[in-house]
Structure formats: structure tokens, C-alpha cells
Amino acid sequence: AQKVTQAQTEISVVEKEDVTLDCVYETRDTTYYLFWYKQPPSGELVFLIRRNSFDEQNEISGRYSWNFQKSTSSFNFTITASQVVDSAVYFCALNSGYSTLTFGKGTMLLVSP
């Protein structure tokens, strides 16, 4: 079975602060993929990143960065210099050899001006 845990239910920050969203996963497979999705207040799900289990390099995309550590089964997401537009629910998800994606419960990020 596969499982994704996002222990942070809600995080509140002030604009320009850095914030890290935690994601811990469980799987018995050696080949798997991890994802992050953003769900803004409008409700749609927006794909942010995909990472496979063989690539532990950190990734940076603008103000977003991801830290993948197989030793701790974590795939954390950091937003640098947060902005109000970053306010959303963020989901971490795992696909490990099955044909379906397992989601965490999500972390709601509130960025205030």
C-alpha cells in the first residue's frame, strides 16, 4: 500500500516570508513518482512538479524549490519570498507502480499582505 502524509493542515505566513510544506510518503516499491499540485481558491488542480525515485537532485523553479530525500521518505516543498497569490491548498501525491495516484490530505497556505 502507498500512503502520503502532510502533517501540516494549515500554515499562515506574512508576505515575503519563506515557507516549507512537508510531505512524507510510504511505499514498498523501488520505482515511484512524487508530485505536488496546487489548488487555488478557484478550485482547479494545477500540476507543479513530478519527481521520480531515482532522481534525488533538488529542483528549483523560480521561487519554488523541492527537496527529495529518500533516506527520510520526504519530498518537501519550499516557497521563497511568499506572495499573496501563493495562497492555496497544496497536495503532495505518490504513484508507485499502480495506475492510480494517492494524495495527501493537503496543506492550506495562507499568505497575508
Next chain:
Amino acid sequence: NAGVTQTPKFRILKIGQSMTLQCTQDMNHNYMYWYRQDPGMGLKLIYYSVGAGITDKGEVPNGYNVSRSTTEDFPLRLELAAPSQTSVYFCASSRQGGVNYGYTFGSGTRLTVV
């Protein structure tokens, strides 16, 4: 490209009524999925399909039915609606199992059962 299209966007049902949530994709994806999203619970898989004529249950299939007669369409049927089915429903598709390509999601259907 339209991607994944869901209709309706909103619907209010009375207890015991039935309805079909429509989902169609124009990307020629073999795999399609239905998820429901409840507050604070993330997304849970209801049913999925790996190709026309093939469907399988997900984590929370009770109270729902699906069919996949074409590659493009994957409707979700609610029979005898119950308040517990009040949720936001997302349809998604992927080229294969989503491992390499991720999922494309529709914009969701917000259903309220009263």
C-alpha cells in the same frame, strides 16, 4: 485543446435522486479517473479505467457506478443520492498509468445533496 471537461460545474440533488456526472477528454488518454474531495481529506479515488470497456474500483466506490464505452468519455453515475455524497468531484486522465506523465484534471463538479 479542451483537456478534461466536466459537466455540470454545480448541482444540488435531493436525497434519493440520481444523476450522472459527465467527463470527457480530447487528449486520447487511455487512463481516466474519478476522485472526490472532501474538506481536509484530500482526494480519494472512486473509480478508474485503463481503457474503453475496462473499469475498476478505487478506495471509495460505494454508491457510484461508472462505464467506459469510448476512450473519450467516463461518466460517473450516482444512484439514490445521500448527504454523504456531498463533495467536489474531479475527473482526470493520463496517457498511461500516470507514473511518467502525471494526471490532467478537470475543473471539478460541486455536488450538494440535501
